[in-house]
Amino acid sequence: MKITVIGTGYVGITTAASLGEIGHQIIGVDIDKLKIEQLNNGILPIYEPGVEPVIQNLLKQGTLHFTTSLQEAMKETEIIFIAVGTPQLSDGRPDLKYVDEVAREVGRYMSKYIVIVDKSTVPVGTAERVQSLIMEQLNLRKLSVSFDVVSNPEFLQEGKALQNSRNPDRIVLGCSSRAAEEIMLKLYDNIDAPKHITSPRNAEMIKYASNSFLATKITFINEMARLCDLLAVDVVEVAKGMGMDKRIGPYFLQAGIGYGGSCFPKDVSALAMMGREANMEMSILRSIQEINQTQTDWFLGRVKESMGVLDGKRITLLGLAFKPDTDDIREAPSLKLIQKLLTEGAIVTGFDPVANNKIKNIFPNVKISEDAYSAAKDAEAVVICTEWKEIIDLDWRTIKSLMHGNFIFDGRNALDGDMLQLEEFQYWGVGRSLNKIV
Ligand SMILES: NC(=O)c1ccc[n+]([C@@H]2O[C@H](COP(=O)([O-])OP(=O)(O)OC[C@H]3O[C@@H](n4cnc5c(N)ncnc54)[C@H](O)[C@@H]3O)[C@@H](O)[C@H]2O)c1
Missing domain, CATH: 3.40.50.720 (NAD(P)-binding Rossmann-like Domain)
Incomplete structure (x- = not known):
């Protein structure tokens, strides 16, 4: 055709x-x-x-x-x-x-x-x-x-x-x-x-309902992560146990620093507006938006709790696209995090396998490195924003030897925290208080 x-x-x-x-x-x-x-x-x-x-x-x-x-x-x-x-x-x-x-x-x-x-x-x-x-x-x-x-x-x-x-x-x-x-x-x-x-109207709604439901699943587990953190529970274990139930399923249950991208934020917002225009407040969607918006603040709170005042501290962000295998940075949580860290006075360095140039255009004053090892050099902390395979597979012993400190904040629960602790990193994952820095 x-x-x-x-x-x-x-x-x-x-x-x-x-x-x-x-x-x-x-x-x-x-x-x-x-x-x-x-x-x-x-x-x-x-x-x-x-x-x-x-x-x-x-x-x-x-x-x-x-x-x-x-x-x-x-x-x-x-x-x-x-x-x-x-x-x-x-x-x-x-x-x-x-x-x-x-x-x-x-x-x-x-x-x-x-x-x-x-x-x-x-x-x-x-x-x-x-x-x-x-x-x-x-x-x-x-x-x-x-x-x-x-x-x-x-x-x-x-x-x-x-x-x-x-x-x-x-x-x-x-x-x-x-x-x-x-x-x-x-x-x-x-x-x-x-x-x-x-019908066309049903089809249009299926798209918004699907994306909003996926955003709900992510947000649910993110809120669970916050509670797990307070109660000495590991959210990764919780998600695993939940996901084995066929009615729940294991997908979109990975706690992290919030959803981003060009679809979920705008589609949740559009559905909420559709409700408002029909004189119906979609309270679930309102909560999702609120929790997602504050997820990076919550994450940053944990960073500050561990590192103290961030003014003058060298922090390296690895993975800047909104998810792995894309160069798309629209609504990427990394953007919020960079902005917040800069406001706190931190010295931020970043690296992404493909999205470096796009980040440079937004933050001309942030140092963007051509590879993860140079990005980690002299850093007091490394933050994982996006779980690119090539980032997970880095030689973490080498990273440690290049760093000036030993904090790892894994915003995607993508790394092996136990292994990193053996390498004398201070590892912190999202909602994994069992692995929390002691
Ligand atoms: N990106 C995704 O993952 C994804 C997934 C599902 C649905 N969607 C939806 O699909 C749509 C497109 O998303 P995208 O990410 O591909 O957008 P995009 O911004 O990557 O691409 C849109 C393209 O449309 C072009 N364009 C704008 N006006 C035009 C015109 N008058 N004539 C010809 N071209 C024109 C732009 O130049 C641009 O190249 C959006 O509604 C989005 O919500 C996106």
């Missing part, structure tokens, strides 16, 4: 790669000329494991290309994916201006039946909004063309995006017509996953 994907960010590029792989012809569209130029040369503007070779292969085969012209892309397309950003506005709502712009542009160039698919995360009612924006343009052109708008939310996780798109747990298809449903089923025919066919 001939597909256009509008927006070539994390979601758009992965959608192009995974649909291209199963035999569809893809045109990727973006307003960012530099991105399009890079992509046409097989260079990925983002870090996402495994995607670049797939894109290069499809470009070589001639079944994929990128353009800045939606008009050109729409000439033969059967399906258009909208995969543009929906960032959070200051009042907590998602900004739909990019989705609106795309809808109007589609209406300006549409001349035959097309299925328009919302892949961006958008509030309930957005499929109808996209429908009416397209209709407005068609009316201006005095054209009567039929079309369908489908909601097909994306559930990929950065760092595992290709794997998730190839083998999704489910594909949610919010369709308002039988014709659109058949086209979408044909599109995904080669992907072996359960297809949940429902």
